[in-house]
Amino acid sequence: MTPPGRTLISSRRIKRRIRELAEEIRVHYRHREPLTVIAIMHGSLFFFADLIRLLPAKLEIECWNISSYKGKTSTGTVQGLQSHKRSYRGRYVLLVDDIFDTGLTLDSVIRHVKTLHAKEIRTCVLLSKKVDRSKEIVPPDWVGFEIPNRFVVGYGLDLDQHYRPLPMIRVLD
Ligand code: IMP
Numbered sequence: 001m002t003p004p005g006r007t008l009i010s011s012r013r014i015k016r017r018i019r020e021l022a023e024e025i026r027v028h029y030r031h032r033e034p035l036t037v038i039a040i041m042h043g044s045l046f047f048f049a050d051l052i053r054l055l056p057a058k059l060e061i062e063c064w065n066i067s068s069y070k071g072k073t074s075t076g077t078v079q080g081l082q083s084h085k086r087s088y089r090g091r092y093v094l095l096v097d098d099i100f101d102t103g104l105t106l107d108s109v110i111r112h113v114k115t116l117h118a119k120e121i122r123t124c125v126l127l128s129k130k131v132d133r134s135k136e137i138v139p140p141d142w143v144g145f146e147i148p149n150r151f152v153v154g155y156g157l158d159l160d161q162h163y164r165p166l167p168m169i170r171v172l173d
């Protein structure tokens with residue numbers, strides 16, 4: 001199968017950037033524990049797995065199935081939060097997502113985790129699209145790459161569930 005579109009970010013660049021991000025994240029959490037790292041599935045699957053393996057082992061992980069996209073457009077509503085109800089009182093929480101687009105997904109997850117009393121909530125995304133967002137949307141704390149406002153697939157990101165296994169990020173034409 002010929003992969004669709006063209007390569008925007010090679011797997012080598014992704015690897016290198018994740019090492020840098022992990023170093024910054026390690027420094028931040030050096031004296032902050034206990035830590036729960038939450039993967040926003042499925043898009044962050046590979047990013048999450050590669051990132052946490054470079055962090056100190058004494059952390060707890062969770063995978064949340066959250067979705068808002070159908071095809072190439074955001075549906076505007078985020079589904080899948082209500083089943084997560086445990087308390088994070090006294091815990092540091094790091095949310096890991098594949099891509100920051102409208103910001104609605106992470107904003108909804110942050111607001112939900114706040115109601116569960118986390119001590120601190122930080123966010124890390126592999127990609128962030130260069131788009132105008134409303135002032136209320138808080139930017140992620142760590143961003144791997146800023147990319148143009150185009151639809152991308154690969155390294156976990158999908159178009160209707162396809163292309164997630166590609167090792168690089170590709171932009172569809
Ligand atoms: P947001 O809520 O608009 O910030 O979108 C975040 C979610 O939409 C991400 O976690 C992705 O699952 C999905 N998404 C946004 N842009 C893209 C894209 O270009 N390719 C694949 N998925 C995307």
Ligand code: MG
Binds near residue numbers: 044066067
């Ligand atoms: Mg997603």
